[in-house]
Amino acid sequence: MSRRVGMEASFAIAEAVKLAEAEVVAAYPITPQTHIVERLSEMVADGEIDAEFICVESEHSAMSACVGSSAVGARTFTATAGQGLELMHEVLFVASSSRLPIVMAVANRALSGPLNVWGDQSDVMAARDCGWIQYFAENAQESFDLTLCAFKIAEDPQVLFPVMLNIDGFFVSHVVEPLYLLEKEELEGFIPPYQYPFPLDPRRPVTMGAFAPPVLCTETRKALEVALQGTRETILRVWKEFGDRFGRSYKPIETYRTEDADTILVGIGCYTETASVAIDTMRARGEKVVMVHLRLWRPFPFPEIRAALQGAQKVLVFDRCIILGGPGGPLCSEIKSALYGEEKKPKIFNFIGGLGGRDITPRQFEDMIARGREILDSKVTVEYETIGVRE
Amino acid sequence: MAKPDYEITWKDLEIGCIVTEPGSASQYKTGDWKSQRPVTDKTRCIKCGICYLFCPEPCIGQDAEGYFEANLFYCKGCGICSKECPTSAIRMIPEES
């Protein structure tokens, strides 16, 4: 039976990787790495898991080793964070375009400079277009559950895409929380064996990562985009199957206090849990505020977002990243594109905060919601406002 | 490849654009942008094979009589064979338009 334990989210992910029987873990073991691979390296050394731990010399090599091991048909996992994800950047595209179902946990952190390494979402947002399935877990339980689901989704013959599981750096990755661990027997049959259709095998030679001249490149990009959009169905099915078997279900977007809303706060990542405290306080005062938080980031949940936000009068989007020189926050930019073509659409305003590990308190969320409503009632003159910045 | 590359649609591609037919790259005409091409004067050729060794493609092969000649399907017209030939048997002539 499920065991209730107190465990750091990073360790919970390592437990899930062990249960999923990953065969190769390739990782670079220095900052900005997390306890995820530290724990996995112990598990490999102690024989708790029958996997190869490849201790590489950089994150670029880590992802390259993952590409190779996934291509021969080995279940492959890695983890990284912040700068490490950026050093992998080039190879992320190779993994997705080769359709290799690598699973990677990313503890989201700020990017240099200045050197910071605390939590924010600049790293994943800079890698959002790399063609991976990307979703977010907000606590240790979700981290555990969604790591298990990641292997099942990634390796599904209808999918065959790498999956990036994002958790907020420190606020989730380093926090010890109560969670239910599943036992091996309970998981029986949940993750079928990994079978890549054309593995690297000298008995059946294939060319991977071949050259596509201009006469073919457009076709390859279209095929990749259609395939990535087509993963939605399987993602939803796997999350539902997980819910049916283990009692915890996950959806592309989650809603909090949906009834009777005039203002909707939209967010992604663990800060939405803090925001929910503010939502409760405001609702107790009779204010019609609700929250929508995204779990699925890529492929972007357009239908769900449209259905959830269409009816609202005011939408406030909270981002933990700035698109430098762009429209503000990446989440808000996406929400605006989702709603632009709709006939009935809400007014939208963007807030940015929680950068480089800065806390945002429930009280600040309350102030932000009040301020956002005020801005949307008057004339909006700026793209966004930054929470808590000293002017 | 069953189809020429300009007829392949996005639906024809294998997963991950994997090429399942070994050696299929040889079907790509890579010599279609040369501006000059080598012509060998067999009366001067001593069949030494130096052009064969130096061709960076490598697209020079030996015919039934032992003469070395470029395969223009792949030849890029770089002129290295002409430069290296010890008997000046290879002349580069402008590619006709």
Ligand code: SF4
């Ligand atoms: S011109 Fe260059 S490519 Fe062509 S045959 Fe001579 S050496 Fe080879």
Ligand code: SF4
């Ligand atoms: S290098 Fe000149 S002489 Fe030697 S084989 Fe080639 S064409 Fe003939």
